[in-house]
Amino acid sequence: MKFSGKNVLVTGAASGIGRAVAKTLANYGLKVWINYRSRPQEADSLKDEIEKSGGVAAVIKFDVSDEDAFVEGIKTIFSSDGELSYLVNNAGITNDKLAIRMKKEDFTKVIDINLTSAFIGCREALKIMSKQRFGSVVNISSIVGETGNAGQVNYSASKGGLIAMSKSFAQEGSARGIRFNCVTPGFIATEMTEKLSDSVKEQYTSKIPLKRFGNPKDIAEAVAFLLSDSSAYITGEVLKVNGGMYM
Numbered sequence: 001m002k003f004s005g006k007n008v009l010v011t012g013a014a015s016g017i018g019r020a021v022a023k024t025l026a027n028y029g030l031k032v033w034i035n036y037r038s039r040p041q042e043a044d045s046l047k048d049e050i051e052k053s054g055g056v057a058a059v060i061k062f063d064v065s066d067e068d069a070f071v072e073g074i075k076t077i078f079s080s081d082g083e084l085s086y087l088v089n090n091a092g093i094t095n096d097k098l099a100i101r102m103k104k105e106d107f108t109k110v111i112d113i114n115l116t117s118a119f120i121g122c123r124e125a126l127k128i129m130s131k132q133r134f135g136s137v138v139n140i141s142s143i144v145g146e147t148g149n150a151g152q153v154n155y156s157a158s159k160g161g162l163i164a165m166s167k168s169f170a171q172e173g174s175a176r177g178i179r180f181n182c183v184t185p186g187f188i189a190t191e192m193t194e195k196l197s198d199s200v201k202e203q204y205t206s207k208i209p210l211k212r213f214g215n216p217k218d219i220a221e222a223v224a225f226l227l228s229d230s231s232a233y234i235t236g237e238v239l240k241v242n243g244g245m246y247m
Contacts, residue, residue, distance in 0.1 A: 001224055002228060007086070008088065009073075012090045013032070014046060017188060018088075026057060034046055064089075070121060084128045086136050088227070093109070093110060094155050098151055111161075115158040115165070122166075122169050133177050133178075135178045136226070137180045138181055142155070142184055143245060145160040145162060174235060179232075181237050182237070183241055184246075185218075186243055187214065189216070209244030212243065219241055222239050
């Protein structure tokens with residue numbers, strides 16, 4: 001795949017899907033800014049891994065839910081590289097429980113980290129990319145943002161909101177050639193899904209036509225495609241990567 005830009009910021013890149021996205025984009029020749037909040041060792045090891053493979057990476061620490069910190073982080077990247085070509089809003093959390101037991105704080109914390117932070121990132125990226133008249137953003141949503149899921153009212157709302165927000169940003173950015181798209185992963189083998197019991201994993205696997213959980217690399221390649229010049233005529237879209245679980 002071809003990339004006209006030179007660098008990318010991946011939020012929540014120290015582990016899981018974000019880590020796979022960072023490694024994949026580095027392999028395609030982009031300088032990857034590895035954002036993390038609380039896992040410095042994992043972030044540093046990812047940087048070392050990328051550099052040993054011949055790639056270029058930098059580590060940048062900030063909490064995506066802290067607006068001032070996020071804004072300063074993007075300013076740091078622009079000051080260093082003179083551009084911000086691509087952004088992947090990947091950082092997110094879960095706080096699962098049935099709605100009748102969910103406190104307002106349980107809801108708003110997930111919204112703040114999963115959705116509001118992505119808004120901040122998209123807004124600040126749009127400012128820079130508008131001046132460049134070039135850029136591409138991918139927001140990592142989820143299958144439950146399309147289908148809903150019992151026990152995940154907060155998470156589903158945050159991920160469904162990402163889809164609608166991405167479409168709105170796509171309309172605002174299109175006049176300047178800036179694209180916004182979403183990837184909606186299904187069940188992916190990460191630390192998050194490892195917490196599920198074997199019986200729950202079997203229950204979900206039985207509903208997946210491809211009969212397996214995906215792996216982070218599946219998501220990373222989808223993200224790379226939507227960022228790259230190969231998808232230059234695609235914006236405001238949702239790419240489902242779920243093994244056929246939701247078509």
